[in-house]
Amino acid sequence: MADSVRLTTPLTDDVIDGLTIGTHVTFSGVIYTARDAAHKRMIELMQRGEPLPIDLRGQVIYYVGPTPPRPGAVIGSAGPTTAMRLDPYTIPMLEAGLKGIIGKGGRGPAVREAIKRYHAVYCIAVGGTGALLNRHIKSAEVVAFEDLGTEAIRRLEVEDFPAIVANDCHGGDLLEAGKRQYRTSPRPIPTVQALGG
Amino acid sequence: MREVPAELITETVARLAIEATHFLPEDVEDAIRAARHTERSPLAVQVIDEILENAQVARERMLPLCQDTGTAVVILEIGQDVHITGGYVIDAVNEGIRRGYREGYLRKSIAARPFSARVNTGDNTPGVIHTEIVPGDRVKVMFMPKGGGCENMSRYQNFLPGMGKQAIIDFVCETVDISGGNPCPPLVIGVGVGGTAEKAMSMAKHALFRKIGERNPDPEVAELEQELLQAVNELGVGPQAVGGTTTALDVFVDTFPTHITALPVAVNIQCHSARTKLAVI
Numbered sequence: 130m131a132d133s134v135r136l137t138t139p140l141t142d143d144v145i146d147g148l149t150i151g152t153h154v155t156f157s158g159v160i161y162t163a164r165d166a167a168h169k170r171m172i173e174l175m176q177r178g179e180p181l182p183i184d185l186r187g188q189v190i191y192y193v194g195p196t197p198p199r200p201g202a203v204i205g206s207a208g209p210t211t212a213m214r215l216d217p218y219t220i221p222m223l224e225a226g227l228k229g230i231i232g233k234g235g236r237g238p239a240v241r242e243a244i245k246r247y248h249a250v251y252c253i254a255v256g257g258t259g260a261l262l263n264r265h266i267k268s269a270e271v272v273a274f275e276d277l278g279t280e281a282i283r284r285l286e287v288e289d290f291p292a293i294v295a296n297d298c299h300g301g302d303l304l305e306a307g308k309r310q311y312r313t314s315p316r317p318i319p320t321v322q323a324l325g326g
Numbered sequence: 327m328r329e330v331p332a333e334l335i336t337e338t339v340a341r342l343a344i345e346a347t348h349f350l351p352e353d354v355e356d357a358i359r360a361a362r363h364t365e366r367s368p369l370a371v372q373v374i375d376e377i378l379e380n381a382q383v384a385r386e387r388m389l390p391l392c393q394d395t396g397t398a399v400v401i402l403e404i405g406q407d408v409h410i411t412g413g414y415v416i417d418a419v420n421e422g423i424r425r426g427y428r429e430g431y432l433r434k435s436i437a438a439r440p441f442s443a444r445v446n447t448g449d450n451t452p453g454v455i456h457t458e459i460v461p462g463d464r465v466k467v468m469f470m471p472k473g474g475g476c477e478n479m480s481r482y483q484n485f486l487p488g489m490g491k492q493a494i495i496d497f498v499c500e501t502v503d504i505s506g507g508n509p510c511p512p513l514v515i516g517v518g519v520g521g522t523a524e525k526a527m528s529m530a531k532h533a534l535f536r537k538i539g540e541r542n543p544d545p546e547v548a549e550l551e552q553e554l555l556q557a558v559n560e561l562g563v564g565p566q567a568v569g570g571t572t573t574a575l576d577v578f579v580d581t582f583p584t585h586i587t588a589l590p591v592a593v594n595i596q597c598h599s600a601r602t603k604l605a606v607i
Contacts, residue, residue, distance in 0.1 A: 256510040
């Protein structure tokens with residue numbers, strides 16, 4: 130493994146300041162899982178002025194819906210899901226103090242701008258490596274929306290969970306920079322992005 | 327008439343569901359390993375290494391390769407001399423999906439009502455099941471646990487009949503370009519050209535069952551496949567879209583005669599966890 134920056138949660142502004150795109154990082158400490166259905170509910174709670182089931186300040190959310198654990202196991206396969214699907218919910222989460230996100234794939238322009246504005250960081254874990262990532266999850270406990278099953282909010286204790294900084298608080302965008310660097314195609318880079326995934 | 331009990335189809339589907347989600351096909355793993363040596367981006371090589379390590383961990387510890395164990399797509403090629411006994415074949419397949427996803431500790435990812443009450447059906451059924459009648463007295467069961475990330479990047483367009491090959495290349499490249507990291511590159515890309523809208527998409531999906539490196543027997547189509555692979559890998563998207571020279575492992579094109587007014591093109595994308603498994607009963 131190449132040089133890696135070891136992060137512990139919750140994240141502080143100083144630490145986030147030092148992160149730039151393309152840096153390999155590892156997370157240790159507590160992170161929370163949430164994906165489509167849990168985000169939808171949290172936004173509805175915010176809109177009604179009700180408290181959220183977790184205090185987002187300084188926290189990291191991991192976009193994942195794990196497979197069920199085998200008997201005696203902590204969790205099943207647990208890799209990242211497509212982040213762009215969560216774009217419509219992300220800005221209020223950042224407003225509420227969320228500092229770190231782990232997912233896969235790129236973010237839309239509004240979220241990229243918000244990550245910079247709210248001094249946060251978006252990291253990608255390698256999609257489709259849920260078996261490998263399982264080994265870095267030491268405990269898992271459902272803390273909200275249990276009825277959502279795989280989509281419930283879980284509190285995970287992780288150790289050296291690997292990821293790559295994709296959008297930093299300085300406005301850097303790894304996916305855009307990477308594509309430019311390795312593109313030999315004469316085709317212009319499209320300005321539109323696909324939705325969801 | 328050869329009799330095939332429905333229960334045997336159920337057992338086969340359940341087994342394929344578990345095997346497909348845990349064991350990366352050898353040709354796919356070999357292609358990813360080969361890409362490690364041609365990839366120019368060091369960060370992309372690191373991503374490839376994690377993918378290879380994941381395949382090993384999945385197989386050794388019996389953990390699904392990916393938490394998205396997919397929509398269960400099943401294609402049944404049923405010989406016309408087969409008589410399925412003891413139940414309706416579609417029910418038998420769904421029972422196999424139910425059993426495989428339960429016994430394999432696979433994620434159930436099917437929402438019952440697509441645009442309203444998105445309640446999970448709880449057992450990953452119904453599968454998306456296609457049946458084809460073929461010569462002979464065998465039943466070929468083709469299983470693909472199809473992840474949402476890549477499936478959602480599928481695209482279809484009909485072009486003007488005179489637009490030819492260039493329209494196909496441009497459309498495939500644009501699809502891969504705008505999909506970015508969502509479908510989990512490096513990709514396997516299925517392309518259906520011709521027929522009608524549903525025929526084109528069906529061919530694109532079917533093509534994904536080919537082995538990496540297996541060219542279309544028609545030389546003209548095989549040449550298009552190679553041109554597409556090169557054009558896609560020039561885009562710079564790279565593994566997980568971190569930038570790199572390995573955006574796709576292969577491109578498979580299938581064609582069918584089409585209407586004089588039409589040039590249908592369908593793209594069905596598969597992620598690097600290109601999970602398929604076959605059995606012949």
